[in-house]
Amino acid sequence: MPVQFSAPLMDAKHFPPSLIKAEPAFSLEGSSLRRHPLPVNDVSTFSRARYALAAAALHLKHSAQQNTVLLPAYHCPALVEPFIYAGYKIVFYPQLANLSTDIATFSHLLSPQVTHVVVVRYFGFSQNADELIQAAFAANKQVIEDNAHSLVHFWQTCASQPPAISASVSSVAKTLGSADGGVLYLPGYSGSTQVAPDFITELKALRSGNRPVTGSADAGLRYFRAAMQTADCLRASRWLMLRSNYAAISRQRRENYQYLAQQLQHSSAGRVLYPTLTQQDVPYVLPFLLHDIHGFTRLRQQQIQVLRWEELATPATGIASNYQQYLVQLPVHQALSKQQLQNIVKALS
Ligand SMILES: Cc1ncc(COP(=O)(O)O)c(C=O)c1O
Structure with missing residues (x-):
């Protein structure tokens, strides 16, 4: 269904x-002209984390079988819609009051039909995410780590390259004062198809503090625009991402x-x-x-x-x-x- x-x-x-405001406004305060040494080798950039999730979903999809992803029952649509877009069957796993997941319930849901699992570190806290990641990996599932709420944790994953994690994403604008930005860590993925935003888009975003999005949402999706799937992040967002303290x-x-x-x-x-x-x-x-x-x-x-x-x-x-x-x-x-x-x-x- x-x-x-x-x-x-x-x-x-x-x-x-x-x-x-919930998120900081654009500011260069605290950033430096010097680039920081960040582990960017297997990292691609997008306009938002939802498009990074969709890129991971498409790249990690098995072509010869039905793909089923386990997603957390407590979510926002921007976490779910990339998998609808990518044609996955979706099964939800429940959270406890502290947003961790009971490991026995989770393990029970790792049925042979499930091919992929998304684990969220809610609000920049880890709950029992590491335990869930290990259990899913041990059951031979492709694990996508959702670090939308923590860019710092995202960089840690890029640096340590844990074998249990196939892909990780983060939402740059939630941590830095950028007008957009989503990042994807996915070894083997080539982001060369990304289209850089034009100068007018850059200027409008800097003025409004938000990236203007053109085109309407796709049929049946509220917050996902297929036209944005190949859009790269703004130059200003990349600048902040590489130079923030x-x-x-x-x-x-x-x-x-x-x-x-x-x-x-x-x-x-x-x-x-x-x-x-x-x-x-x-x-x-x-x-x-x-x-x-x-x-x-x-x-x-x-x-x-x-x-x-x-x-x-x-x-x-x-x-x-x-x-x-x-x-x-x-x-x-x-x-x-x-x-x-x-x-x-x-x-x-
Ligand atoms: C857990 C989680 N994952 C993914 C997303 C998508 O992030 P973005 O708004 O950058 O697309 C959000 C926020 O909307 C989120 O809260």
């Missing part, structure tokens, strides 16, 4: 424009996260899903579990761009159907001021 997504719960048009960005994100987590530990509005950071975590956002569904509207009315994954493949079951309404993503990016962090705390007290 084809995958159907539930309708969005809210329309952004009903809220005032956000002053505190990742250590400073990670430090600032961790500091912001720890401040919010500490301030919100007794919040009456809900609870922080991960109260502490491990040494490896570079948070993309702070996942916060609301007690009251109206908390989301209140935050948006205070002009804070909280995100929420509202559109899930139907029927949404288990924790995913609850998180669809109650799990919100609070901004912690490196460009936030102390005042903005305090405003977020105030909005939740």
